[in-house]
Amino acid sequence: MKLLIVYLLVMNVTLLILMRIDKTxxxxxxxxxxxxxxxxxxxxxxxxxxxxxWIAMRMFRHKTKHAAFAAGFPVMVLIHAVVLIAAYRYLA
Structure with a gap:
């Protein structure tokens, strides 16, 4: 479980940085x-x-008008939350 949390943390920080670089x-x-x-x-x-x-979109005002990002990231967040909850229940 800890490995999954570290993985998600790394992926989220990575995408936030990539979004900042792209905005720049x-x-x-x-x-x-x-x-x-x-x-x-x-x-x-x-x-x-x-x-x-999703956080980067709001912080940097980047890709906010692109439907794939504006709708896609929130849907992906929900899916990731469901997977994280299921993994917690299965592994706990």
């Missing part, structure tokens, strides 16, 4: 730098980092 790179001054693909951001969210992505 989205500015016109850094237009020459490559952005982080949306597919990668959503993938990290699906693998456990959705809460970090």
């Amino acid at each position: 790179r989205s500015g016109s001054a850094s237009g020459r730098r490559h952005r982080i693909p949306e597919r990668r951001l959503l993938g990290v969210g699906a693998l456990g980092g959705a809460l970090g992505g």
Whole structure:
């Protein structure tokens, strides 16, 4: 159980950082730098980092108008919560 919590923590912090990097790179001054693909951001969210992505969306005002992010991250958070609760019940 502790390993699962550490994994989710790492994934959430990773996605929060990736969202910040992508937001920084989205500015016109850094237009020459490559952005982080949306597919990668959503993938990290699906693998456990959705809460970090959702928090990053609000903190940095990034990807808030994209339906895949605005609806996807909250749904992923609910799924992750259900998995975490089920794992706790099964392992406890």
